[in-house]
Amino acid sequence: MTVKETRGEILDALNKLLTRSHDAEKGYQEAAENAKDAELKSLFLAQSRQRSEYAMELDREVRALGGDPDNSTSVLSDLHRAWINIKSAFASDDDKATVEECKRGDQEALNDYTAVLQETDLAASTRELLLRQKESIESAHNSMTRLALVV
Secondary structure, rough: OOOOOOHHHHHHHHHHHHHHHHHHHHHHHHHHHHHHOOOHHHHHHHHHHHHHHHHHHHHHHHHHHOOOOOOOHHHHHHHHHHHHHHHHHHHHOOOOOHHHHHHHHHHHHHHHHHHHHHHHHHHOHHHHHHHHHHHHHHHHHHHHHHHHOOO
């Protein structure tokens, strides 16, 4: 495993997480729009707001390190959200399918956070920020896992 140490590599890693946060914000927003259950809709909206906050924190961190934040979503995420819309429109178990997709998206985010934390030489304050965000995403993922069993 090679550790990313240059400023450019660190900024690239943080921008990847920033893009992932934008993806999750939009994905949860889309999930809220598709949810039939009012409580699920509320939960998805709360997750969307949280991911928006994470994006703002990562944006500030990238700027503090002298970089230019990437404020777009990924093409794959855009396709994934379109897939959620299609799947939700045709699935007989709409909310369950949406919860499963949110769970999958959170797992991808966790994989990215883990990789950045393990493979990047980060300042202590940046590492602390990422660990806090990752812990919260793990909690959301666990909630989605439990919800998938009962929805």
